[in-house]
Amino acid sequence: MSDFFTGIETVFNPDLTYTGNYPVSVKLLECCSKIENNINLVSEYLKRKYLNNIQELVPIKLQNIQLVSDENLDTTKGRVLKVSLDSITTQVCYNLTGEIPQIEDKTSNPKQEVKDFFKNYKLAISSLLKNETNHEVKNNIQNLKNLFTIYLNNNPKNLQIDQHKLFINFLENIRKKISSFLIWYNKLTEICETPINLKELEKFIDLEKFYFIMAKHLLEISKFSEQDSNSLHNSFTFVDIYMQRLIALKKENNYHLSVTMPLLDGTMSKVTTDSLIKEYIELKNRHPEFQTFSIKRVEGINYQDQEVVEHLTSILEDERNAKKLAVSWKLFKKGEQENKEGNTNTIVTHIKTEEKTTEQKNAELRERLDFFESSPYLYRIEGINHFEGYLGYIYPNNLVIFERFYKDLIHFELANNHATYIMNLNNFIEMSKLSRLEIIKYIKEGNRDVARKYHTSSWKNKITAIIEGKGYDIDTIQTIDELIQNHQLEKRGKK
Amino acid sequence: MNELIKQIIEEQETIEQLIHIDNQIMNSSIDYQTFLKQSIEIINNHNNVTTSTNKPLLWITDGEPLLTLAILNNETNQQTTIFVNHHYLALNKWLITRYIELTNHTNYHIDFFLNYNHYIKNKNNYEIIPLGENTFKEEVLNDFKDEENGF
Structure with a gap:
């Protein structure tokens, strides 16, 4: 991991200037x-x-x-x-x-x-x-x-x-x-x-520890900035790039590092690869608007030059408009809703009483919507284009739960019965770039990273359990197996 | 199947522990006495479901253990998979384990995991039987239709 960057200048003197300052205690550098x-x-x-x-x-x-x-x-x-x-x-x-x-x-x-x-x-x-x-x-x-x-x-x-x-x-x-x-x-x-x-x-620095410690430190800086202005600090760019490499390395080689380092308040804390990855993902989930792009340097080009900056920006805009970066969802923080003029205001009820179908369907739908709206989600997403009529909710445990309530969000005509779909945020972001037909094909090809929950009488309990992050982990399954196996049973019945 | 009820009675302590695990994870509130009473009712109200093909049977439920019990009660020699959508693992595991131990019906198999989309892809290899509430059955059959409105 120490080879991935070009030294401590990557963090303290990057090629691209960004505004803002942040503290680095001597104690922090002493830890690396x-x-x-x-x-x-x-x-x-x-x-x-x-x-x-x-x-x-x-x-x-x-x-x-x-x-x-x-x-x-x-x-x-x-x-x-x-x-x-x-x-x-x-x-x-x-x-x-x-x-x-x-x-x-x-x-x-x-x-x-x-x-x-x-x-x-x-x-x-x-x-x-x-x-x-x-x-x-x-x-x-x-x-x-x-x-x-x-x-x-x-x-x-x-x-x-x-x-x-x-x-x-x-x-x-x-x-x-x-x-x-x-x-x-x-x-x-x-x-x-x-x-x-x-x-x-740099001659005195253990680079592997340095990058890890600085990633945690700058993540803390961004959390502090988030409290103040609800946005990430500019220095988060390094965190973004480093963490993606850390996650890849952990996946490939089970890479692990553990350091004890001072936090912003001066207290010493043990930080591990797993805890850092978890914090990073939680922070990224709260700020999907923050994206980092790496561009290869070409010799002879001055990247501070105004014309070069404008050209690069326009390439990124084209990428965003093209299918590669396109998303099919509008994102709202909990409690916000865009009104018809395109302004954000407090949430309005979607149900139009003069267009309801049967009373029972309407009541069920309202109950389901109320359930999601009162759940601890971070963002609400409304489908656009191919996904019109779909509503989804992004949770702190990295899951996206979405439902098709309506045929579209103009007339609010109820859709036919569809299951609740649960995806991991990572695969959802990739899938949301596809058309609806492509996603259906993806599911029907046997891909198993999408779960369905049906609207039975115990639907609410099951979705609550998912939102709260409970699950049958390896330890639980082992306990279950032990309980079942420990009873010695003499075989009886048909042979 | 009466033997299975005897096991439910004899292994009360084990089942109470398994119920406790399931209740915590599934956010439910099953209790042993109700589970025993309802199990006896299901075994006594034996309603055979006749199947139209010789294909392996794929029962799809929302994982409720009493539905699993009902399927086991519908004894058959056909290859049978019960898909429980990763729900109530503890009770469902106990039911299938004890059932196979008691009956030697190794044609029965329970699927706990996320293979649902795999079944949709290979739907022609199975006779699909959703079991549960009407809205549930409707949604399951929607999933297995050829048209795109499964999503």
Whole structure:
């Protein structure tokens, strides 16, 4: 698996630029380090080249330093990995004042913002030392007092010393550290803005672990992005490509990897091939709109060139319109429905009472629709073109369940009785590119990856069991066999 | 078949465990006493189904174990497959295992898995007999028709 990509630049400096940044903790990279003579080579390299220099400029002991993968603002080409100045500033500010400054991303003058932040604390310290009241900085004063209380609690021996003298020393110490930090801030910025030499860093990285760990890390980043904007982070492109290869490798060779690594919240977690594949599939199922296409590079072509980009985009649009990528379904998130004007609004009931057939059929149909609508599906799909009249539901366990309720979705005339069909999402996506006749042929050719459930009185129970993911797995079947075999029966009856 | 009822009584503990497994997976709520009572009713109401050909019989049910019992009660020497659509594996397995042990009727076979589309493809090799509710029978026969409206 380490041969599949061209090194750590695949992740941190891909050929195509994408916007947005994301954090990468030093701890994360240490988890994919080569180890020699019990030395973590990544840790040793980063400390030697960057972190020790940074520590000398900072008046507190830094912990859990973050790196950041970001756009290369100097050249606007590719991306860079560098030490996160923001994470250092945050640690220093919090350590010295108990408050985290609200500094905007990509602010034009971060140093001024940090100066303004500390200015209020310097004023607060002056007021406290002169025993004066200053309402403008009363919150800062309170923060400093709280910090002192924590300092006392952490050092019980201090309770025996004159508290007033101790407080004065404490405040003067803070003031010195603030000044020191601001003096060295420019130098600190210079080091942090220098991109980390990826070629050098790569010498100390176990690439197989690196790709696996970064796939998990970027998957977590996308889950975070999903909570915020309901879309995947741009860095998910690498995850998509890597995971498809991982899934193929697992299928062919039963490839397996297990690592313990830090998550975004800092907690250490064991991640296995199976758990990563499961998370990836669940995330992809929630975002079928995200597609990754790999294009072979041709020597001599500048892929940043506007004309080249436009040409490639138009080829992709043609592919999408052609049968190869065509889908026969409209996709709706749970609760949405497109109205006749093509706008999305809350779901409307399909049943038109003036067109119902028999009352009993109508009631059954309504019950079935209500059942699906109240089930925990992720997306609802409505058939178009060849699949008009079909409704389907995509579930978190990767299954697609669909029914033909109507002959079409214009007149809502009920279709004749058809079974419920259950497919795996992977084969459904492939099948949905076929025409209805081709799918029927596929089923009648004896393909077994489509299951049917008929509308009997126990239909609801069976579909519920499928949605909830229960099944007769190998262990259950073995238990059943043991229960049946363990009874010793003397053969009786006809011979 | 009365022997099979005796087995249902003698192996109450085993059957209760099998029912428990099926209930969990099938989201159903069968209980032993009801299963025993209904089994006795089926065995006593013996209704023979006559078949029109000598082809192997393919009984298609929705997997309800009492339907399996009814089919077993319809004893025949013809090759018989009971397709249970991957439902109620535990009870169905017990029924067919005990039935063959008691009767030596090795012409009986139960199909638990996803071979349904295979049967559609080879429908001419079987006499298809759907068993169950009317809507179910209608849908099954729809599947086996030559026209495209099986989907």
